[in-house]
Amino acid sequence: MTATPTQEASRPIPSQEAGSAVDIVRVRKDFGAAVGVADVSLTIGKGEFVTLLGPSGCGKSTLLGMIAGFVTPTAGKIVVDGADITDLEPYRRDIGMVFQSYALFPHMNVYDNIAFGLKMRKLPAAQIEAEVRRAIGMMKLDGFENRRVRQLSGGQQQRVALARAIVIRPKVLLLDEPLSALDKNLRAQMQVELSELHRKTGLTTIFVTHDQGEALSLSDRIVVMNKGSVQQVAAPVELYRRPANGFVASFIGEINALPPGRCEVNGGTASLVLPGIGPLAFPVAPATGFAPGRQVRAFLRLEHVRPVLGGEAGPNVVTGTVEAHIYQGSHTITRVVVEGIGLIETRVTGADIVAAAPVGASLALAVDLSEAVLLDAAE
């Protein structure tokens, strides 16, 4: 059976009753005067797949390093399976990790790489053999046992690194940008394999990435970080539909930011009044966060702005000038400059829009506010 990452992502969080696997309690890391991680608290359920997502330098790798024990927190504590491991040496932690560079031992073959952790645990030889065979089978590495790691492709090295990390049956599996070194096709393939591996092993997994696509497709929950702080913790769909702030809104997927406006109710119709544009009506029910009189910034996904090629005018139609088309194969992103609003992007299937609304022509856009994200204007 082949589970697509998307199906995996919509799986409910299996953890609630089972208790937490990892508790990060007000953990902080200062690098001199600079803040690496600022008072982060986070609870991760047993069996959960949680992604730390953010731009480089946001503190996600530092946080992962503290869980693995390679970075000592300035303050706070880290609890795994109920035990405080904040000051425990890395080699006593029972936490599996896949490194960005894989960090396979170049002087050992595939088998010995995978067996290393079990040998360190001084398990009986027969048991080591059995466990390694199982991991080799699970990661589809049969026949590669005696290969040197330098002779392997990127994808194979990745699977050895995963086998080596899961064979010790860790309490938590840490993945530090493990897909970043792979090319695009292999990356998609490994995403599916990671998902399957997680389903088969049920391992609590913490995945670090700067790629929102990977995060959305793999995770039960995503922790968005910026400048050392957690911006939002939510399931992928929730994160996409209800970003908590402007940073999350623009970091996850593409989004249009409208200028500040005011929520108003006129004659029973809820609307957003933008200076210089006038009221844009909410259809049926206003979006979450609507309160009459509130000053808001509305964020609007590209799929909620639709080009109106017939030139019809309507209550929620704004008109602007086409600035550029970005053709992407299955769809085209069209950038339109609307007076009073600024740049608005819309996404339509195919490439017809390129001819229908050439650069420089005027284009009407129907704005659907039902899925708009309303955030405080002051932010």
Add this chain to the structure above:
Amino acid sequence: MRSFAFWSLVVALLTYMTLPTIVVLMTSVNPTEILAFPPQGISFDWYAKAVTYPDFQVAFRNGLIVTACASTLALIVGSAFAWLIHHYEFRGRGLLEGVLWSPLIIPHFTLGFGFLLLGGAFRMQQGYVMIVLAHMVLVMPFVTRAVHVSLANIDPALARAAANLGASPFQVLTRITLPLVVPGMAGGWLIAAVLSLTEFTASLYVTGSRTQTLPVAMYNYIREYADPTVSAVSALLIIATTLIMLVADRTIGLRRVLAIDTH
């Protein structure tokens, strides 16, 4: 046309580089008692004389003793310094590196002369201890360099990965770091050995008639006799060192150790 000029220059340079060696090798098979070039025939009599001549036998044995001791000492001390330089940031690290490199810049006769004077001061002239110390200093930059390069080529994530899998710091050292550095140490030792075995200038100052090494014995020989025996000894030395280097490259990857080819 430019290509022809270019390749002519390359061939000329390569010829220039190898010509002296070729001349020596060719004179070693000359049947008569003169160092004739080109040779007037083919004879291996001088090889027989080279290996049976008592002075050369003693000198070769002396050389082996000095080389073994000097290279091994240089390996131990050089590895320790390489470890220090690689792992720690400290004041004076640059100065230390400079001192470790200095034998490459300081003329061998200066070092030899210095050790001769030191030997006099400590009443150890022409003794093995002084010779070994002089050779150790001369070859240490190469050992330090080889070990340092090996250490630098180890991905720091490997030690973390091993720790993550349950290896204590001591196990990381014995299971990961050492196995990855041993080829570098072996390569460094080998280069040191070859350099020490063939070192002449400094050896001339610090050896005596009893303790002279092979190059010094060859020099003393050629001052009195002008027959092809020294050519034969040279040929044997060249063949031996070439074989050792080839075997070393095959077994421990000498090129990688010397960072000529990083992967």
